[in-house]
Amino acid sequence: MTQKKKIIEIKNLHASIDGKEILKGLTLTINAGEVHAIMGPNGAGKSTLASVLAGREEYEVTEGEVLFDGVNLLELSPEERAREGLFLAFQYPIEIPGVSNINFLRTALNEIREHKGETPISAKEFMALVREKSKIVELDAKLASRSVNEGFSGGEKKKNEIFQMAMLNPKLAILDETDSGLDIDALRIVANGVNKLRSDENAIMVITHYQRLLDYIVPDFVHVLYDGKIVKTGGKDLALELEEKGYDWIKHDLVNN
Amino acid sequence: MTTTTEKKKSDFYQNLTTTEINVDSKDRALAEKVCEQAIIPTTKNEYWKYTRLTKLTKPKYIQQKEEIGDITSFVIDQDAFTLVFVNGFFNEDLSSKNKPSGVEFKILSEKEALPPLQATIEGALFTAINTKYLCDGVELVFKEKNQVKTPVQILHIIKGENTISNFRVLVKNERFSEGQLILGEFSEGGKTKLSNIVVDFKMEEQSKLHVDKIQFEDEETFHISTENIRQKKNSQFTINTITLNGALVRNNLNFEVKGENCESNLNGAYLLKGKQHVDNHTVVDHQVAHCNSNELYKGVIYDKGTAVFNGKVFVRQDAQKINAFQSNGNVLMSDYATVNSKPELEIYADDVKCSHGSTTGQLDEEAVFYLRTRGISEDSARELLIAAFIDEVLDMVQNENIRTFIDKIISARFHQNI
Ligand SMILES: Nc1ncnc2c1ncn2[C@@H]1O[C@H](COP(=O)(O)OP(=O)(O)OP(=O)(O)O)[C@@H](O)[C@H]1O
Ligand SMILES: [Mg+2]
Numbered sequence: 001m002t003q004k005k006k007i008i009e010i011k012n013l014h015a016s017i018d019g020k021e022i023l024k025g026l027t028l029t030i031n032a033g034e035v036h037a038i039m040g041p042n043g044a045g046k047s048t049l050a051s052v053l054a055g056r057e058e059y060e061v062t063e064g065e066v067l068f069d070g071v072n073l074l075e076l077s078p079e080e081r082a083r084e085g086l087f088l089a090f091q092y093p094i095e096i097p098g099v100s101n102i103n104f105l106r107t108a109l110n111e112i113r114e115h116k117g118e119t120p121i122s123a124k125e126f127m128a129l130v131r132e133k134s135k136i137v138e139l140d141a142k143l144a145s146r147s148v149n150e151g152f153s154g155g156e157k158k159k160n161e162i163f164q165m166a167m168l169n170p171k172l173a174i175l176d177e178t179d180s181g182l183d184i185d186a187l188r189i190v191a192n193g194v195n196k197l198r199s200d201e202n203a204i205m206v207i208t209h210y211q212r213l214l215d216y217i218v219p220d221f222v223h224v225l226y227d228g229k230i231v232k233t234g235g236k237d238l239a240l241e242l243e244e245k246g247y248d249w250i251k252h253d254l255v256n257n
Numbered sequence: 258m259t260t261t262t263e264k265k266k267s268d269f270y271q272n273l274t275t276t277e278i279n280v281d282s283k284d285r286a287l288a289e290k291v292c293e294q295a296i297i298p299t300t301k302n303e304y305w306k307y308t309r310l311t312k313l314t315k316p317k318y319i320q321q322k323e324e325i326g327d328i329t330s331f332v333i334d335q336d337a338f339t340l341v342f343v344n345g346f347f348n349e350d351l352s353s354k355n356k357p358s359g360v361e362f363k364i365l366s367e368k369e370a371l372p373p374l375q376a377t378i379e380g381a382l383f384t385a386i387n388t389k390y391l392c393d394g395v396e397l398v399f400k401e402k403n404q405v406k407t408p409v410q411i412l413h414i415i416k417g418e419n420t421i422s423n424f425r426v427l428v429k430n431e432r433f434s435e436g437q438l439i440l441g442e443f444s445e446g447g448k449t450k451l452s453n454i455v456v457d458f459k460m461e462e463q464s465k466l467h468v469d470k471i472q473f474e475d476e477e478t479f480h481i482s483t484e485n486i487r488q489k490k491n492s493q494f495t496i497n498t499i500t501l502n503g504a505l506v507r508n509n510l511n512f513e514v515k516g517e518n519c520e521s522n523l524n525g526a527y528l529l530k531g532k533q534h535v536d537n538h539t540v541v542d543h544q545v546a547h548c549n550s551n552e553l554y555k556g557v558i559y560d561k562g563t564a565v566f567n568g569k570v571f572v573r574q575d576a577q578k579i580n581a582f583q584s585n586g587n588v589l590m591s592d593y594a595t596v597n598s599k600p601e602l603e604i605y606a607d608d609v610k611c612s613h614g615s616t617t618g619q620l621d622e623e624a625v626f627y628l629r630t631r632g633i634s635e636d637s638a639r640e641l642l643i644a645a646f647i648d649e650v651l652d653m654v655q656n657e658n659i660r661t662f663i664d665k666i667i668s669a670r671f672h673q674n675i
Contacts, residue, residue: 054630082632096624098645107641108631115632147645148627164631 004031006067007172007203008053013064015052022048024228025064030172033200037214037239038207040225041247046207047091049225050176054088055081069171082108083115085171089161089178091207096148101160102130104148105167112168133166137193154181162193173197174205179213191216211243224250267297269314273421276391278366281373284388288378291385298382307565307597308507308536313479316449318421320392322346325414331443333471334658337410344415345392345422359403360436365394365425372427375457376485376511383481387423387455394425399434399464408437408656413454415478417447426456430464430492437467439659442482444474456484460492462516468496469659472503473666476531480506490516497653500527500535501666510539517547525554526650528670529562529594536565541583543576546606552583555650557643558594566598570613574605583613588620588646640671 008030015023022045030036038046052059053066055078066073068084076084096104110120121129134144137159149157158178165173175194179187194217198204206217214222214236222238223230224247232238232250270292280288297314298305323343328351332339340362341351347364356362365371376384399405415422430436442452452474460466474480480503486494500506512521527535541550556564566585587596600613620642628638644667654660 056626077635078626078629079632079634079638082630088630090627094621094623094627096621096627096642096645098648099624099628099641104628104631104633104641107637108628108633111634111637112632168631 004033006030007032007069008073009067011065013049013052013066014062015048015059016062017048017059021062022228023052026225026229028223028230030203030205032203034220035198035204035206035217037219037222038205038225039209039222039239039242044225045228046225047176050088050091050174050207053081053086053174054078079111082168082170083112087165087168087170087173089158089165089173089175091176091180093149093157093161095150095152097150099148100145101143101148102145105130105164109167129167134163136166136196137162138189139163155183155186158182159186159190162190166193166197169197170202172203172205174207176207177209178206179208179210187213188216211239214239226250226254267295267314269316270318270386270390270421272317272319273386273390274320275389278391278393279368279370280388280391281371284371284374284378288385288388291378291380291382292389296382304538307563308505308534313451313505316419316451318419318451320344320390320423321417321420323416323420325351325416325445328412328414331412331414331441332410333412333439333441333662334408334410334656336658337408337439339410339412340395342393342395342411342413342424344417344420345394345413345424347393347395357405357407359400359405359434360409361398361400362409363396365391365396365427368396374455375459375487375513376455376483381483383453384455384483387425387453387483390421390423391425392423394427396427397429397438399428399430399436399466401431402433404435405437408439410439410441412441412443413452414443414445415450415452415474416445417450419449420447421451421453424452424454426454428457428466429459430461430466432461433463434461435465437656438469439656440468440470442470442472442474442480444478446475448477450478452478452480454480454482456482458484458486458494460486460488460494462489463491465493466495467655468494469654469656470496470498471659471663472498472500472506474503474506476502476504476533479504481509482507483509484511486510486512486521488512488514488516488519488521491518492516493520495522495653496524497650498523498525498537499651499654499663500525501663501670503533503535505534507536508538510537512539512541512550514541514543514548514550515545517545519548521548521550522653523550523552524650524653525556526647527554527556527564528559528647528667529556529564530559530670532561534563534565537567538565539568540571541569541581542571542573543579543581544573546575546577546579548576549580550582553650553653554585555587555647556596557588557590557647558596559590561591561593563595564597566596566600566615568599568613569601569603570611572602572604572606572609572611576606577608579606579609579611581609581611585615586646587617588643589617590620643671
């Protein structure tokens with residue numbers, strides 16, 4: 001069997017904010033073609049992990065290493081990480097009045113292309129791409145051209161995140177509670193959209209609290225993040241077990257070990 | 258209301274020669290008196306509270322004629338009918354020849370007599386100086402019932418060490434007339450210059466005028482503008498003041514809304530760097546009922562720049578059913594940037610809708626981060642956010658040529674400054 005390509009290798013990651021340690025030695029490897037679900041109680045550090053990987057400067061990495069497709073991720077600025085193919089769909093996407101979705105995506109796409117030594121995308125090609133990708137998540141064409149998330153409903157904001165993911169075609173997409181705020185139909189649409197973007201070349205980290213999303217985006221692995229560490233890893237059935245039993249049994253196991 | 262502290266005599270205009278233009282005799286007498294008193298307003302004077310005139314009043318100014326070779330870089334709208342003034346004097350050679358119909362112009366020095374000024378001279382030193390030492394200027398008349406599609410573009414260029422330009426524009430919109438005016442205020446070399454510009458706008462019944470004023474003088478130019486707009490009923494007046502450079506810029510904008518069903522729009526955008534100082538002082542005086550005024554000023558201040566905004570809206574006792582909106586927003590790009598923002602409403606009528614507000618803050622760092630996570634560099638992210646902020650005002654400039662001219666300057670600015 002040929003060895004799968006490693007997309008990201010997180011080794012013993014420690015990170016703190018305002019002097020408080022949140023990630024306490026987190027280790028995780030994701031290979032090309034895989035979907036990993038990260039579950040865990042509120043405040044466990046899931047969004048912190050996403051933020052640290054995306055390069056949010058408020059966090060201080062005190063120990064550990066992250067290799068992204070072989071590159072030392074932690075040395076890169078947020079924009080360099082994005083250009084290398086990392087994408088974060090935010091748990092709480094912000095509104096940016098006055099900056100049009102389309103305009104900023106075009107700037108983003110061109111900066112990424114420049115980084116790869118490619119020529120800028122033509123206006124025509126770009127608009128074709130917008131049409132194609134907005135269909136994937138059934139994002140209203142009008143929303144695509146409005147200011148970033150301004151006046152969008154909660155669900156529309158989440159769709160817009162996945163639309164951006166589709167436009168930028170990342171190697172690793174981190175979806176932080178993309179399911180929260182979506183109605184039943186939207187959940188199915190967005191999840192199917194994500195599935196369409198899956199390939200053998202890329203990987204997805206899905207942070208979620210609910211099994212429901214994982215019915216659509218079926219994970220290869222489910223990890224439990226608790227108190228800044230991955231404390232349990234299993235297959236897709238682990239999510240079902242968590243849904244049924246909650247997290248207490250894991251906390252209990254931890255104490256008893 | 259002059260206090261003793263204001264009675265600081267200065268001779269910064271004593272080397273000037275009295276104008277030979279036939280300004281109104283009462284205006285002249287009043288101007289003589291105000292200049293004689295030589296009271297330089299200090300920051301103790303409420304009207305000049307945040308703008309120090311010390312540097313501006315140091316040089317001994319002179320009026321002088323200068324030649325310029327080329328105006329290409331000053332042309333804001335290449336399709337407009339252009340009148341060029343250098344140091345306040347008309348330059349016929351550089352001006353357009355084919356005047357559009359429906360608008361007439363006359364150089365002030367060629368007029369038998371000037372009408373009395375709308376702007377107040379009493380207690381207003383710079384307007385008095387402009388009157389007594391007037392270089393030259395132009396009278397523009399948009400003729401009755403004419404819609405003039407071609408914009409009229411007045412380019413003023415100041416040049417040469419210690420030059421003062423006392424320049425005046427008198428605009429009259431006759432009944433049912435419609436026009437567009439571009440005021441371009443530029444400079445071309447020379448230390449410590451002063452542009453002292455007075456503009457009167459007379460809006461007759463049912464007339465309409467759109468003014469875009471672009472200020473792009475160098476860091477060696479002080480600038481005082483005084484614009485007075487008098488509106489009769491059913492008239493619509495819009496002015497966008499875009500300040501892109503200068504050393505010290507003071508814009509006094511006074512609206513007297515004297516007829517019902519008028520619309521008054523005043524917007525401003527300013528981008529400051531270095532030690533620049535830009536002060537927008539506006540007064541909208543609603544004297545009668547059923548009128549709307551909209552005021553939106555926005556600025557981005559880098560380095561040690563200082564922005565001042567003072568906007569007064571008066572609603573007189575009889576002026577019912579007034580909608581007056583006023584807002585000022587500022588983004589500070591450095592820890593040393595300063596803003597003094599004072600929106601004021603004085604309302605004496607009871608059935609009015611008025612709102613005003615002022616915000617000053619930094620760029621939203623969360624938004625910067627969000628854009629960066631999409632692959633956009635930090636500089637581009639800031640540029641996008643600044644553009645988004647200021648575009649709300651720039652979008653009021655409807656003429657594409659003008660917008661292109663402004664965007665070029667702003668974009669050049671981003672790429673050397675940030
Ligand atoms: N500036 C800060 N100072 C101190 N603690 C902080 C700071 N910011 C976040 N935290 C803490 O870090 C912990 C982890 O937060 P994080 O957002 O990563 O949790 P999460 O696992 O995503 O939770 P949820 O499921 O609710 O989204 C929380 O206890 C939070 O209060
Ligand atoms: Mg979270």
